[in-house]
Amino acid sequence: MQSRNIGTIYIIGICGTAMAAIAVLARAAGWRVSGSDQAVYPPMSDYLRREKIPVFSGYDADHLRQVEPDLVLIGNALSRGNVEVEAVLDAGLPYRSGAQFVGDHLLTQRHPFVVAGTHGKTTTASLVAHLLHEAGEAPGMMIGGVPRNFGGGARLGEGAPFVLEGDEYDTAFFDKRSKFLHYHARTLILNNLEFDHADIFPDLAAIQRQFAHLLRTVPRRGVVVINGDDPALAEVVAEGCWTPCVSFSRRGGGVESDWQWQAERADGSAFTLYRAGAPFLRVEWSMLGVHHVANACGAVAACVHYGIDRAVLQRGLESFAGVQRRMTLVGEAGGVRLYDDFAHHPTAIAGVVAAMRAKMDREGEAGRLWVVVEPRSNTMRGQVHQARLGAAFAGADRVRLLRPTGSRMVTGALLDVDAVCRDIGAHAAAVDDVDGLLAALVGELREGDVVLALSNGSFDGFHRRLLALLRRS
Numbered sequence: 468m469q470s471r472n473i474g475t476i477y478i479i480g481i482c483g484t485a486m487a488a489i490a491v492l493a494r495a496a497g498w499r500v501s502g503s504d505q506a507v508y509p510p511m512s513d514y515l516r517r518e519k520i521p522v523f524s525g526y527d528a529d530h531l532r533q534v535e536p537d538l539v540l541i542g543n544a545l546s547r548g549n550v551e552v553e554a555v556l557d558a559g560l561p562y563r564s565g566a567q568f569v570g571d572h573l574l575t576q577r578h579p580f581v582v583a584g585t586h587g588k589t590t591t592a593s594l595v596a597h598l599l600h601e602a603g604e605a606p607g608m609m610i611g612g613v614p615r616n617f618g619g620g621a622r623l624g625e626g627a628p629f630v631l632e633g634d635e636y637d638t639a640f641f642d643k644r645s646k647f648l649h650y651h652a653r654t655l656i657l658n659n660l661e662f663d664h665a666d667i668f669p670d671l672a673a674i675q676r677q678f679a680h681l682l683r684t685v686p687r688r689g690v691v692v693i694n695g696d697d698p699a700l701a702e703v704v705a706e707g708c709w710t711p712c713v714s715f716s717r718r719g720g721g722v723e724s725d726w727q728w729q730a731e732r733a734d735g736s737a738f739t740l741y742r743a744g745a746p747f748l749r750v751e752w753s754m755l756g757v758h759h760v761a762n763a764c765g766a767v768a769a770c771v772h773y774g775i776d777r778a779v780l781q782r783g784l785e786s787f788a789g790v791q792r793r794m795t796l797v798g799e800a801g802g803v804r805l806y807d808d809f810a811h812h813p814t815a816i817a818g819v820v821a822a823m824r825a826k827m828d829r830e831g832e833a834g835r836l837w838v839v840v841e842p843r844s845n846t847m848r849g850q851v852h853q854a855r856l857g858a859a860f861a862g863a864d865r866v867r868l869l870r871p872t873g874s875r876m877v878t879g880a881l882l883d884v885d886a887v888c889r890d891i892g893a894h895a896a897a898v899d900d901v902d903g904l905l906a907a908l909v910g911e912l913r914e915g916d917v918v919l920a921l922s923n924g925s926f927d928g929f930h931r932r933l934l935a936l937l938r939r940s
Contacts (some may be wrong), residue, residue, distance in 0.1 A: 477534045478502030478565070481522055481541025481553045484611035485646070487511045488541065488621035489565045491518050492573055492609060503530050503551060507770045508925040509766075514619055528554035538553030540565050546640040564639035569609060570649035574629055577607065580769060581650050583633035583681065584658030584694075585769035586815050591762040593657060593732070593790050594783075595769060596630040597836065601783035602775045604628050612809070615788035620795060624755045628773070636676055637667050645677040651691040655681070655710075656765045660699035663812055671699060686711040692769045694761065713772060715764040728768045732760040734830075735822060740764055748777065750784045755794055756822030757817075794819060794919075797930045800937035802836075802914030807930055811844045811923040813852050817859040823919050824862035833866035839904060839929070841922035842871040842882050848878055857890025864917075865911075866895035867904055901927040909936045 476493050481502025491514075494500040501925035503523035515522055523530045528550050531539075531822040537560040540556050546552070555562050563571075564570065575842050580599075597604040600616070605625030611632045613622060620632075633655075634646030638688035660678065662671040678700070685691060687709055693700055718729035718741060728747075733740040736758040738800050740748045748767065767780055789795075792809040799805070806823065810816045820838055827836060838860055848871040860866045868884040887896035898904040910916070920929055 470525045470718040475499045475534060475536045475541060477503075477536035478533065478540045478542070479526070479549070479555075480504055480545050481515065481520070482507050482511045483542045483544060484620070485609070485632075486540070486565050487515055487611045488619075489569060490515065491619060491621035492569070492623060493605075494518065495621075496573065501534055503527075505680050506925065509845040514613060518619070526551045526767070529557070530553075531555065531560070532539070536560065536566075537569070538563065540568055541639055541641075543637060543646070552640075557770075562650075565637050565705075566641050566646040566649040567642070567908050569631070570651055573607070573609075573623070574651055576627075577629040578627045578773075579650050580606075580628055580630045580656070581633040581652035581681075581763075582631070582656045582658065583635065583647050583662050583678070583787050584656075584700075585635075585764045586660040586700070586812065586818075587618075587658045588632045589758060589790050589809075590793060591656060591766050592630050592632045594766040595618075595656070595763060596785055598766060598775060598780055598783040599630065599773075600772045601772070601786070602779045604775075606630050612793075613791040615791060619717050619892070627822060633676060633681075634906065636664055638696050641665075645681070648684060648759045651682070652685050654692070654769050655685050655689065656692045656769050656851055657694060657697075657700050657703075658762065658765060659694055659697050659814075660703070661778055661812070662851070663846055665849055665851040675699060675703050675706075682706075682708050682710070685901060687711075688696050690769070690772050692765050692772070694765065696757050697875075713768050715761070715768050715936045717761070724760060728764055730760045732757050735760050737765070740767055742771075747804060748781055748784070750781065752785050752787060754787065754789055755826050756818050758818040758822070791872040796823065797920075798934045800934045801912070801940060803912050803916045803918060805918045805920065805930055805934060807823075808919060808921050809923050810921045811842075811847050813855050813859040816840070816856075816921060817861070819921070820860055820862050820919065826931060827917060831919070832915065834913070834917055835902055836862065837865045837867070837908070837912070837916060837918045839867045839869075839908075839918060841869045841901075841920075841921050841924065841926045841929070842884070843922050843926075847871070850880055850882055853886065854883075856887050859910060860895070864894060866891050868897050869893065869901070869904065870897055870899055901929050901932070904929070905932055905936060908933060909940055912937070 480502035501521040589612040605626035609630035610620035715728035718731040884897040
């Protein structure tokens with residue numbers, strides 16, 4: 468199906484981060500776009516409203532009759548049994564996955580920069596896009612979040628580069644390959660690799676197999692930028708790579724001459740990048756956390772290989788504003804500051820808690836750091852990370868964990884939050900629901916405290932509700 472033959476696209480599951488980005492891209496390319504979703508909440512609902520893309524709340528086969536789409540895109544969270552999916556199949560309507568649509572219709576004659584890995588994809592992809600933009604390359608992008616420098620994660624761009632967040636999650640109920648295999652990477656950044664997505668992958672080896680397939684798709688004239696400190700990625704490369712590799716590493720972690728790029732960092736707010744053992748850039752920026760320095764190192768290595776000038780990179784790093792829902796200050800009330808973050812894996816949680824602790828210590832803040840967590844992803848709801856989750860909260864003064872709800876995607880027992888709290892210590896407690904969490908916090912928070920709320924979902928409006936209660940108290 469050629470792009471010129473498509474007039475109207477309807478997206479089932481349009482408020483997913485990736486599908487919302489695809490909706491904006493398709494609209495910019497000239498298609499009429501609308502869609503539906505069961506869970507319509509910020510920031511994606513606000514983003515789509517601002518882009519003037521109509522969204523039906525809930526699923527109903529009548530939506531398809533109203534729109535009469537030429538092509539239906541089906542999000543990877545949808546499956547058989549969904550009323551709109553069944554209506555598409557019954558009517559014989561043309562349908563694709565979002566990832567296949569992007570690869571087939573938006574990436575022809577482009578240079579795809581694909582960022583893959585368990586952690587840091589959104590931030591690294593946003594940074595690469597910003598650096599390319601600062602260089603005048605007018606990149607396109609499809610990023611599953613909202614980079615603050617752009618106000619949205621999707622734009623067609625006019626230049627050759629197109630930056631994509633390369634998700635390893637499966638493509639759709641009818642295509643079980645990882646989504647990043649559809650993106651035809653020419654510059655591939657591999658940040659890290661840990662076990663995740665227990666709902667679709669049985670073990671780390673299964674994820675590594677998808678990354679091995681990804682390496683097979685990168686042309687010889689491309690480049691693979693890889694975290695040389697990550698043993699799981701080293702195993703993937705050892706299976707076969709036909710593309711030149713550029714490695715980056717934490718400085719001081721091994722023989723410096725082994726890596727083309729190294730990063731030397733303290734708390735992450737300032738760092739030095741080294742190229743071939745020699746200082747390349749000294750940067751002070753607005754980001755917090757040493758994990759973001761690794762993101763910066765990979766992004767710079769990729770952009771240098773593409774031909775971006777050092778002075779442009781310096782300016783771009785220092786002006787990078789980050790991504791919404793990545794240690795975002797939501798508001799302040801009653802002397803309490805509330806931050807939001809998307810972290811939903813022990814490694815990511817540990818990184819963001821450590822970063823906030825370092826920020827508070829550096830600024831001499833006397834208040835307590837409260838970390839509240841909604842285990843919402845299918846992996847976090849289960850017991851995959853049960854044994855290691857407690858260690859992720861070092862540096863927090865108080866921890867509150869919501870009891871997870873069930874999901875058809877979770878096999879076996881749910882996360883035992885009481886056991887996790889015992890691992891953390893007496894300052895941690897389990898809470899049944901958001902109502903109970905809010906009631907407890909309002910009575911315990913005091914001026915100077917910081918609340919760090921972690922969830923990859925809506926958190927049942929926790930942020931808005933807490934600030935409202937604090938303003939009234």
